[in-house]
Amino acid sequence: MDCKTIKELCYEYTNLGEADIEKLETMASQIPYTSELTGTDIFIDAPLKDGVDAVVLAWARPKKRSLYGHSVVGELAFATSEPAVYRTIKTGSTSRNVRGVSQEGIPIEQTVVAIRNATDDVIGTLIMERDISEDLRQEEQVEFLTQTAERLSNTLMYLSTTGSQFEDWVGNGLYVLNKNNKITYVNKKAAQIYHDLHGFEASGNDFYLTMFDCSTLDELLDHLKNPVEYCILEKNYFFQAYPLVTYGELSGCVVSFRDITDLRKKEQELHAQSNIIREIHHRVKNNLQNVAALLRLQMRRSDLDEVKAEFLASINRIISISMVHDVFACQTCDTVDLRELSQRILKGLLESSALPEQNIETRVEGQSVLLSSSQAVPLALVINELLTNSFKHGFKFLGSGLIILKLAETDGQIQLSVWDNGPEPLEPFDIVKQRRLGLQIVDSLVGEQLDGEFEMNRIEGMTCVTVGFPKHYSEEPS
Incomplete structure (x- = not known):
């Protein structure tokens, strides 16, 4: 750890005195051990002179794996992007288990502890960041299994066996399949598409897995665990499958779909409008630059410095506006x-x-x-x-x-x-x-x-x- 670098950063960005800087240097020499022990990235930040944002003074990373591909020492941590650091600097309170996303897009959990001097003033923060990708995956899996067991097994299986009309409850096309891939229930939307595709009724017949390039129910569930778009009979649909579990075993699944044809048409219209708007910005930019070029020609014809100065001021104003249109001509968003x-x-x-x-x-x-x-x-x-x-x-x-x-x-x-x-x-x-x-x-x-x-x-x-x-x-x- 380069203590001189910490001192230089403190002199440049903070109002800390010698004693406070020495304390931070001492802390910085210890964080590599903490990082290796906990397997987490450890940082020391110090508040800037404005008392709002902070500067990264030190960083220690575990040998096996770090959340960061490059050093962030010397970079500024703005209060808007590091609310936990800002809170601890302002209040002195410890901020625990604050979730966010690292610069590399990795989900993290952050704990921030205040570093105090001899007079109990907050002179910096000690930050520990932990990768929680696996935690989130497990939470999502538990939530998914809970929803599947409670909502789908209990409700859908009950409704399918009693013959209740629950298409209004779902609002989409719906097939309920047993473990042998037989359709045990189908609502009106799904029945119509099945008949148009195959020429006979859906109920009691096989659900054609080959349409989704699958050969088993397990493959179908894996393939349609998230919405997948298919074009059927010149219309666009989102298909998704949900497992039905009874007494801990797979007893079937529900295949739900919704028509997104109008949505795709609107997206195409918006894309066309976006292209038109970008073209307008491009033409406005070109026209403004042409006007600026004409003014430059006129400016060169004058021998008076005052006249040239006024021409130049007008040219710069036009060019500034053209720069805005140039930016919008090269992007799809309106910002x-x-x-x-x-x-x-x-x-x-x-x-x-x-x-x-x-x-x-x-x-x-x-x-x-x-x-x-x-x-x-x-x-x-x-x-x-x-x-x-x-x-x-x-x-x-x-x-x-x-x-x-x-x-x-x-x-x-x-x-x-x-x-x-x-x-x-x-x-x-x-x-x-x-x-x-x-x-x-x-x-x-x-x-x-x-x-x-x-x-x-x-x-x-x-x-x-x-x-x-x-x-x-x-x-x-x-």
Whole structure:
């Protein structure tokens, strides 16, 4: 275990003192033994300076098998994805048997214990993660057997032997078979299909297993333990089989099916509509890029720097909108990753706005945030204007600088902020917002289309423009 790495991570991400760091280093040297003893992955996390999220300081894995294929030391654990860690950091209480899914998609059970210093303050968390794949499999098997014995054996066998009409209770096509593969009960839906296929009545006759590529009842139950789709007489059906158990022995099965023809037709229609929408986005993107190209040609015809600057600002706005349509043209869902979109806009502006001799460092921080198309387009313009404001006014006469775009989502509220270390404006921020066209555009878009607010501040030698607005969720198509 590299204690220096732990110390460096603590200095970079946390507010912990030397004594607290030494305690965490001591704990880290011991967790390999605990990991090997318990056969689990053990982690030590420490709270970040914001007191909400955490950073992974140490990791120990068992020799035989780990839940992780690579080291996660140094990665951030956000409160939204690690609620148990957040709870323990905030309350100091132990979080036991919290179930979730690892980065590799393995179901896990997590136990989190607070690490306290000499003054009883929580300085970190000790986390144990255990693979519960086998536990879940056994739970599902027990639940399945219980449901089979109680619901199917007792109810269906009783109804089939008494001749009761229970198709309304089931709502699907239904065959009840005995252990010799004879049909002992069939409802109207199933009887009609059987007659159309074979030309005679179903009741009392064999159920044709070969239709499902099976030769025995056991094979049929295994093949249809989950819904399987078949096309029969130009219609689509989901078939599923359930065992009937009497006194611990297989006494037959129930084969249930439902018509999904209309569902498949609707899926095809939705797929066609999705292709049309993507094509529209693609054409809109191309048209916007054509407009931007025409503006570039017009810009080159002018000798006035002020005119060129206005052309460039308009071009960047158009390109920012086209980036949104480009994203939607390449995917099927109606959401866009705000982090990815911000990186694309930032890269484009850096290429078009920064001078060759300037050294402007840029980065995007924070979590991925998914937005609907109705919010993505105005927000793309907002991001463009805020970044352009930093390039144009923050570093106009400087050789170097730093621009940071930060993203966060909390309780349905989106917060986006742009930071730059350029000089502080000579005028108050209220006057700056009124005089700069780009900031007027931001004010209008945020207030009218995003139902949010934005403000400007000077914090620790950096100009910070913050935009906050509620997240709108796309409605699923009916």
